[in-house]
Amino acid sequence: MRGRGPVWLAGSLAALVVAGGAALAVGAVRLDLATLWGALAAGPDDSTAGVVVWSLRLPRLCLGALVGASLSVAGAAMQGLFRNPLADPYVLGVSAGAALGASVALLLGALGLIEAVGVVPLCAFVGAAGATWAVYRLAWLDGALPLTGVLLAGVAVGLTLTAGVSLTLLLAERHAGDIVLWLMGHLGGSGWAEVRWVALTTVVGVGAVGAFAGDLNALLTGEEAAAGLGVEVDRVKPWLLGASALLVAGAVSFCGAIGFVGLVVPHIARLLVGPDHRWLLPVSAALGAALLVGADTAARVALAAREVPVGVVTGALGGPFFLFLLRRRLGRAGR
């Protein structure tokens, strides 16, 4: 087709390697290339460089890449499925469920009722799963999932659960800061255990969405036309929504609702390789990984005194960029 797919996929992967290298090298302890290479080659050990690379920066880098890829692929799937450029991974209300689960866990932890540290991701995941289930139940009609219903149910469930999050903030009083920090989206303090879990949801979710790349292309023409092209519309939709929900749940449960990656990255990828999901999905994954790793590195070094949550960086960069895309699109339509 356009023939640009392989080129841009290679380019996106190169960007990921560069962003990853920067993420490993910079920070409170600055590592030059030789030291970094030595530490990587030596494997985990007790040297300063070894600890910095293997226990702090590498797991964080992996987590960022996995979460970036998850959110971007979920975003691309949602935009394709809903045929709406404003759709993002969070339209399903999944993130609101995760936020409520996490904030309840953090609240109970702050009140001394539970040991919050290990429980937060679990509670967030349960919240995300519950929200997904609620959206499905509300939208399901006569054995089919009308997408307008999914969208409305997602918004309604999201708003309701967000009210619950506000309540936990109120109840948490002076501990509200911890919850707010979590909600903003962050990659800090993560280790290999988190990486393993998110790797699982990412691989399963990206694989499941990727298997339907051709169907997503056909669905861009509308559900009826897609059915005429041989797409089992009523089976593909729940599958894609479920896979996207899994991707979002995995990412958000460990890192909070990192904004704009899932909205903006698919648009950038579409500008590069066009609307064919066979290329759009892999390029989105690689680009999303690179972008989030890069943004997180920026978040670590931007303010010397303290770390900025990466969600703040992606929001600050993503908002204006999205406006730029929107104006470009409107300009083209008006010509």
Added chain:
Amino acid sequence: MLVADALAAPYGVAPGLSLRVPAGAFVGVVGPNGAGKSTLLRLLAGVLRPTAGAVTLKGAPLAGRPRRAVAQVMALVPQAGGLADDFTVAEAVALGRHPHRSRFGAWRPVDAAAVAEALAAADLEALRDRPVQALSGGERQRVLFARALAQTPEVMLLDEPTAHLDLAHRQRLLDLLAARHRAGLTVVCVLHDLNLAALYCDRLVLMAGGRVVADGAPTEVLTAEALATHYGAAVDVVAHPTHGAPQILARREGPR
């Protein structure tokens, strides 16, 4: 080839709707607005499930068959709008290969050949790299037609493929369709324009109020009486000077 037997639908058509389309037919479905033409087409295509009765394609019922298998034999040209704007013409037509490709299958020479042939048959070769959003209405209709051709179907269902097109574009599209029909394609086409329907179809199905009220050769179906009854229109029917097909002339009421 394609048989609808005593269909009922949740809307649009009266229960007990039946239609037989033998292989090689060129059937035009005509009727006033709201007659159930599009609903019939959607039932035949299997995108709308009948609440009673069954549609059979080549002897096997549609219900319960994988859509992929159906789409390999039967293509649907939906009303204008079934296109994604960001695709180029060639990419949009290539979607017609979807039912023939396996989930992770590569793009094969047979796919490329089918797309090339469809582009040629729909006279779109010059536009192949143009984005769909930059096309005119007539060109968009030809893209939908070419996409259906790329499915290499035996039956093609078309829902008002000439709607919103000017005379030359209507003629061109129907000429292209007639050429494929001569090459063996079975066609069921909803048409608004009765004169063109009479000119191109070898059989017309007149629908009114969700029922088939007349079914036969254009001369049998398009009579002044039938049009007065079902369209409520005062018309004269004359023979086409070149082709002999019945042509409808509107009659004016009152003095000029």
